[in-house]
Amino acid sequence: AAVVEHTFNVGNLTISRLGHSQVITAVNGQFPGPKVEARDGDTVVVHVVNNSPYNITIHWHGILQRLSGWADGPSMVSQCPIRPGGAAYTYRFNITGQEGTLWWHAHVSFLRATVHGALLIRPGPDKPHYPFPTPHGEATLLFGEWWNASVVDVERQAMLAGGAPNNSIALTINGMTGGHELAVRHGETYLLRLINAALNYQLFFKVAGHDFTVVAADACYTDPYDTDVIVLAPGQTVDALMRADASPGLYYMVAQVYQSLANATYTATTTALLRYEHDDATAEEATAAGTSMIVMPTMPAFNDSETAQGFYGSLTGLLPDGKPTVPLHVDTRMLVTYGLGVMPCSPTQTLCNRTRGSVAASMNNVSFQLPTTMSLLEAHRRGNVDGVYTRDFPDRPPVMFNFTSAAASTNRSVMLTSKGTKVKTLRFNTTVEVVLQNTAILGAENHPLHLHGFNFYVLSQGVGNFDARVAVRSYNLVNPQQRNTVAVPAGGWAVIRFTADNPGVWVMHCHLDAHLPFGLAMAFEVDDGPTPDSVLPPPPPDYPQC
Ligand code: C2O
Known part of the structure; x- marks a missing residue:
């Protein structure tokens, strides 16, 4: 296994598109940024130096980050941002049993629009061929x-x-x-x-x-x-x-x-x-x-x-050695509704239309707020999470209603939405199944939900209200596709399953960037395991502080 090392200098770049000259934030003066190419089993080391005017973090989208949650990158989830003015942080992680195409991107404000690049993983020396x-x-x-x-x-x-x-x-x-x-x-x-x-x-x-x-x-x-x-x-x-x-x-x-x-x-x-x-x-x-x-x-x-749904729903996973790998025993079952709604404008939203209110998004009626004093992961590590997050993310929505009929659901569910930084705690190595149910409060929309730190099996997807008795017959427990981002059908649902075998704090959120600041996110906290190789090591010495 090799070490793949890069320096990412984040700064201003003036480029011209469509006859317009624009200053953008970019890595090493390139748009898109540099391609990171590695093989399975390699260690990737990227020194990020922030010479841009903005706070920066870099996320390695789809990398499992086994025992390296400190390098995951979402701002205020796994780290405080790297400050402007030349501050630096080195992301270091191993590629463990992954091959294919991924990418990296800024994970703070909208900067991922221009701060991104490809991350390609080719087969490693043990198994040098594509299937x-x-x-x-x-x-x-x-x-x-x-x-x-x-x-x-x-x-x-x-x-x-x-x-x-x-x-x-x-x-x-x-x-x-x-x-x-x-x-x-x-x-x-x-x-x-x-x-x-x-x-x-x-x-x-x-x-x-x-x-x-x-x-x-x-x-x-x-x-x-x-x-x-x-x-x-x-x-x-x-x-x-x-x-x-x-x-x-x-x-x-x-x-x-x-x-x-x-x-x-x-x-x-x-x-x-x-x-x-x-x-x-x-x-x-x-x-x-x-x-x-x-x-x-x-x-x-x-x-x-x-x-779109025909494509998303047709993929099946290639079985390694022809054997199914889906965990059949489920320890934790959750039903998570999510979608856009409205909330009263806050005092800082100076341009907000007070009659219409502000767009807010939520999962199980909690509109996710990022902490401000330290990252979720740091608080988790300290063992004292007071003032940073709470462990009461609900397993179900507060009320059951007709999720996909706007008329039936509007008032009750919108009124119950509240802001919070709530996580769901999972014991190490337990298996969780989540039914993701889109709601139609501001119109049914296909939201791509992305989970950090894991690939999950997509057991089934469908439109309308999830009905366990009917849906369970459609579960693929033999060769479902594995993904890190599922585009849950508009006005529909998807069922995902994964094993919480990676200690740390892992956010799940809508990958439409506009929906993240509106609160369409939650996080899983996974305990350390019982053996030394299942414990999250301490943060690196240059881990940014807020
Ligand atoms: Cu590609 Cu949390 O994001």
């Missing part, structure tokens, strides 16, 4: 969003007004609003590593004239799944094989917004080009084929939930 034929080449496509404005200002404005942030003005592919190209050779197979780093939008992705075989999602291998469209929620990744078997020429690769809200109107699209190298064609043939036309794929409608 599919070795591709001839690979390409990383990282999707993002672009504002002609400072993203910190965009967030501040939304919070003061208590409403949704201004939409981005464009989608990006590898940081570009157009013009990105991928060259392929006829007859070869490519591994596409797709990352949705957009702040607030799910995406459909297609390549004209080409189909895919999905082989992994969130760096968990899947059974090969053939499709001509890939769907990614913010935070999610997909590894897909694409065979370059079309006639030589130019093909559009298109990423387009998928919107689950019935009345949504945002429909951004962005393109890149797939270009065949013409090794076998004569110059005349190549010119004729390459310039005659560019082929555009037929995209789903921007609100095509059937296609």
